[in-house]
Amino acid sequence: AGCALSLVASACGSDEASEPAATDGGTETEAPSTDAATEAPGTDGEAAAGGKAGFILPDSASSARWESFDRPLIEAACADAGIECVIQNAEGDKANMATIADQMIADGVGVLAIVNLDSESGAAIQEKAAAAGVKNIDYDRLTLGGSADVYVSFDxxxxxxxxxxxxxxxxxxxxxxxxxxxxxxxxxxxxxxxxxxxxxxxxxxxxxxxxxxxxxxxxxxxxxxxxxxxxxxxxxxxxxxxxxxxxxxxxxxxxxxxxxxxxxxxxxxxxxxxxxxxxxxxxxxxxxxxPVKVEAEGAVAAAAALLAGEEVEASATIDNEVTEIPYVQGEVxxxxxxxxxxxxxxxxxxxxxxxxxxxxxxxxxxxx
Missing domain, CATH: 3.40.50.2300 (Response regulator)
Known part of the structure; x- marks a missing residue:
């Protein structure tokens, strides 16, 4: 079953992509950042080295997945890709997520990936990031009206x-x-x-x-x-x-x-x-x-590509109510x-x- 799972779903064409949708958050929980020298799939390892990506998870209460699965899998994928990743959890607090994002931007992340708590607050975070020259990733949840450069999720x-x-x-x-x-x-x-x-x-x-x-x-x-x-x-x-x-x-x-x-x-x-x-x-x-592993690895691969100034590999696009953005889609x-x-x-x-x-x-x- 695991072998059959793919980030690129053959049926994820314009029908799915044309239907934007809505998403899940608690006290700040910080995970150690990860450093490695291995080459990221599809990117130049040397170009990606030294790049930093920030990931903000939504909460630890609504589902066990965020801390039990997403965090360690993102950490492992970042190590494999040779990029430094900082992962924090907003614990369901929109103001907390905004504060974490501000700090990550100030600390020099080149890519910011968020699981928004709602589209309005998520879009405000992404607008700030984009103004600072930081690339944005919508992880798991699409931010309607946002500034994401890519969306990584399931169908x-x-x-x-x-x-x-x-x-x-x-x-x-x-x-x-x-x-x-x-x-x-x-x-x-x-x-x-x-x-x-x-x-x-x-x-x-x-x-x-x-x-x-x-x-x-x-x-x-x-x-x-x-x-x-x-x-x-x-x-x-x-x-x-x-x-x-x-x-x-x-x-x-x-x-x-x-x-x-x-x-x-x-x-x-x-x-x-x-x-x-x-x-x-x-x-x-x-x-x-x-399979969260597929989603986590897809998001990190996208982050590595954006840090290296390369195009993100995606076979679909989705309308975030601002524009069509690349959509890296997993199967269930x-x-x-x-x-x-x-x-x-x-x-x-x-x-x-x-x-x-x-x-x-x-x-x-x-x-x-």
Whole structure:
């Protein structure tokens, strides 16, 4: 499965690129910068040497991916590319992200990559960076109205499509008249808009009856649990499934369902350790695996190219509501209990951690 994943998706032409979308943030967490002398793929190692790139992650609360996966993978890719990278986390605070960006610009980064907390604040950061001669990268989330030189992410409509089709598969195709609740991602996150577009189109003709839906501000899992409890109460507890935008919110919904004595299919995204464990235990039906290694390496390759004054390799473009910019796009995979092993085989999660206390479930899923 890992070998089949590619940064260049053959189907990522103008249809996807023409649909801009929305995205996820906490206290400043600083990672050590990385130095190496190896040559970056597709760039002149000597030209890239001495270049510095700044990466600002959004938070550590909405998803385990940012600190557990993105940070170490970006660090490793920077070392391989021979560029110095400074990685910090805004911890969901827009003012904090702006302050971190100002400091990185003052410290001489040549490229700034951000995962915006919303397009307005992200665009303001990029405008400052561009004025200082710093190149911009939109990492994971597109900044509408921004000044990014390149966008590195996954096919986010396809992520939502996988969730909607996944929920249908969770019911074995018998969906007519089934009641569902939809728990959407942050309303200020363009990705969440695209996920929603994908899954609502996928379930449009499935015969589901949506008995409640709401977006969760800032992807806040605790708030998501409260919102879901209110939706479940309003539906008198009559729900057959839950279409949830990511694993963190899915786990919050599962906790509410458990308190109500219910177990129904739920969807997710990010293939987090806890999300995969929930799939093995039968409280979550599916998740969407986005190989962060592909995204991190793509962003670092783009940073190395920009630092070296070279063109970024991308097979698509996307409209950020200012202009068309290069779009480096990765592919995604739907994960159910019968293919959780693919995520393990790809090295995305540690088998011992995944299977601790779930040895029988792992064995049944073919994870030996």
């Amino acid at each position: 986010n409509v396809a992520v939502g499509t996988a969730q909607g089709e996944g929920l249908i598969e969770c019911f074995g195709g018998d969906t007519e008249g089934k009641t569902i609740i939809q728990l959407h991602g942050s309303p200020t996150d363009n990705n969440a808009t695209l996920f929603r577009e994908g899954y609502q189109a996928a379930i449009a003709d499935a015969g589901f009856e949506t008995v409640g839906e709401e977006a969760v501000p800032d992807w806040d899992n605790a708030q998501g649990g409260v919102i879901f409890e209110q939706l479940l109460t309003a539906a008198d507890g009559n729900v057959d499934g839950v279409l949830v935008a990511n694993d963190g919110l899915s786990l919050a919904a599962q906790a509410v369902l458990a308190d109500a004595g219910l177990t129904v299919p739920t969807t997710g995204q990010d293939a987090t350790l806890d999300g995969l464990r929930a799939i093995l235990q039968g409280t979550q039906c599916m998740t969407v695996y986005k 995979t739907s994960i159910f209990v019968d293919n959780v092993s693919e995520v393990v085989a790809d090295g995305f999660v540690d088998q011992a951690e995944l299977c601790a206390g779930l040895e029988a479930e792992c064995a049944a899923a073919g994870i030996e």
